[in-house]
Amino acid sequence: MPITRRHFDALIIGAGGAGLNAALRLATADARVAVVSKVFPTRSHTVAAQGGVNAALANVLPDNWHWHMFDTVKGSDYLGDQDAIEYMCREAIPTVYELEHAGVPFSRIDNGKIYQRAFGGQSQNFGGPQAARTCAAADRTGHAILHTLYQQNIRARTHFFDEYFAVDLIRDQEGAVVGALVMEIESGEPLLIESKTTLLATGGCGQVFRTTSNAHINTGDGMAMALRIGVPLMDMEFYQFHPTGIAGKGMLITEGVRGEGGYLVNKEGERFMERYAPNAKDLASRDVVARAIVTEVKEGRGCGPQRDHVMLKLDHLGEEVIAKRLPGIRESARIFAGVDPVEEPIPVFPTAHYVMGGIPTDRFGRVVSPVGSGPEEVVPGLYAAGECACVSVHGANRLGGNSLLDILVFGRAAGIDIMDYLRENRHHRPMDETAVEKAVARLTRWEKKGEGISVRELRDEFRKSMEDHAGVFRTEEVMTEGVDRLKAIRAKLADVRLKDQSAVFNTARVEALELENLIDVGMSIALSALARKESRGAHSRPDYPKRDDQSWLKHSLYTQEGDRMDYKPVRSKPLTVETFPPKERVY
Ligand SMILES: Cc1cc2nc3c(=O)[nH]c(=O)nc-3n(C[C@H](O)[C@H](O)[C@H](O)COP(=O)(O)OP(=O)(O)OC[C@H]3O[C@@H](n4cnc5c(N)ncnc54)[C@H](O)[C@@H]3O)c2cc1C
Secondary structure, eight states, X not given: OOOEEEEEEEXXXXXXXXXXXXXXXXXXXXXXXXXXXXXXXXXXXXXXXXXXXXXXOOSXXXXXXXXXXXXXXXXXXXXXXXXXXXXXXXHXXXXXXXXXXXXXXXXXXXXXXXXXXXXXXXXXXXXXXXXXXXXXXXXXXXHHHHHHHHHHHHHTTOEEEETEXXXXXXXXXXXXXXXXXXXXXXXXXXXXXXXXXXXXXXXXXXXXXXXXXXXXXXXXXXXXXXXXXTOOEESTTOEEEEEEEETTTOOBOOTHXXXXXXXXXXXXXXXXXXXXXXXXXXXXXXXXXXXXXXXXXXXXXXXXXXXXXXXXXXXXXXXXXXXXXXXXXXXXXXXXXXXXTTTSOEEEEEEEEEESXXXXXXXXXXXXXXXXXXXXXXXXXXXXXXXXXXXXXXXXXXXXXXXXXXXXXXHHHHHHHHHHHHHXXXXXXXXXXXXXXXXXXXXXXXXXXXSSSBHHHHHHHHHHXXXXXXXXXXXXXXXXXXXXXXXXXXXXGGGOBOOOOGGGHHHHHHHHHHHHHHHHHHHHHHHHHHHOOSOBTTBBOTTSOSOOHHHHOEEEEEETGGGEEEEEEOOOOOSSSOOOOOOOOOO
């Protein structure tokens, strides 16, 4: 049966902050834009962002974008590209005002200006006293932003395909991307969207780990789609573990709690961060705090009967501050940890949170990829933005509040560049029917049920392996064993057994497609991590404890074919200011 086809100027896969900000740009410029999302748009993970978005507005303490840029470069452990970082930190200021004017209900200070809280890794004057740079709507900032962007898109008549699952990109013989095959989840019907440009905005991949702050939908689909058309993934070894997930559960307790004055204690009641980061203490960078917590637990100073977590204390802040600034946190702590933070501390342990790596792009959102073994080139018609992309502004470690910023700034930049591309490329390229057949085959493959292990069991086995072998501390031995396990898991996938009830058949098929994506992305993390023989940012190797700029100040690129690793230089030259040269990173 022939597949239904639809035509658009721009196809956006993903309706989080990145996808919706790009769509808004395009729809208001009268482009025909389609947004595909596997969940209803306002259920995208952006909705869960709590703490806020960074911009040097200087509403609460002195600030400017140069300091923000310095902190971001330092936070990245010097692996971030400084042209993109400069662009992001400068654009932060108009971006936040634009959101304010679009209707985001930010919290306010007494003079009516936007409220800003302190977050980890923020400083005044290039490494001096703590700054307050994170613009917040209580502890529900992502919710406020996503709903506003969605409403603005409805007004601009963006075309939404809600609850459609993107299966694969279609790339023609010349290497251009000409659209994607998607599936309506309810009916299981395939739909081919032919598009002059395609933007991947599919978010993160936290579900590769067993304990995570991410939603069930964060399965790295866009990254896996990029891998399958031959685009490598960049810097995938850099995965952020957020220090304060609810112990044993993984749900996030925002860094904003520490920004408001909360702090961590071990079983002796000691405020241990003073030993690890004498100046910044609990507001040191996330990688530093996560390692400190794991070390406290390993050395027997953890809390609880199993000694397997530490405590986050905020009862001294008082009920009024908690009710005004952290209402969502109080609710999460009550529901998931059974404690009221007004009275008692919250049990916490690091949780898988954010992927610094992703689909390599330039600062215009264009995907750049080596063609075969040749030099790097822009992939015509293909863009990526948001957590699935790697610009790279976060390098080896992302600062809190910089992801909402990244998705908004580069979502918009991609929208602007797509308009330029459309002006020069007015017609659809012919569809590549061979590529379409290949994508359809991937979909129909899951119509027959295998005889082997169930999707659920294989997924659990995979996520546990990732947690055990690619976690906060990584050694050669642990990682080598992890890669062997992943290869065995990958081999079992071909015969995996789908859930049997026919009523939920399409969701079972989606779960299988997601598992395949998870394993592809997990492999990129494990192999990139095994290859990098140094400790930098979130990638911490007790067997190579030092950062090694001589050999490793470079981005890694993982290509799926042959599980190959390549490397490329860091763009250390900013656009208008002086380079920040690598220094030892202390807080
Ligand atoms: C609990 C939590 C709190 C956070 N708090 C903060 C914070 O305070 N500040 C900050 O800066 N950052 C924060 N972050 C990080 C930040 O929220 C995310 O990195 C960011 O929102 C990602 O946005 P995105 O637009 O890239 O993707 P998402 O918002 O994750 O959206 C992805 C979209 O892609 C769609 N999609 C994915 N795969 C497919 C497919 N195969 N087919 C169709 N559609 C698909 C989904 O349906 C969804 O619409 C937080 C993250 C978490 C998990």
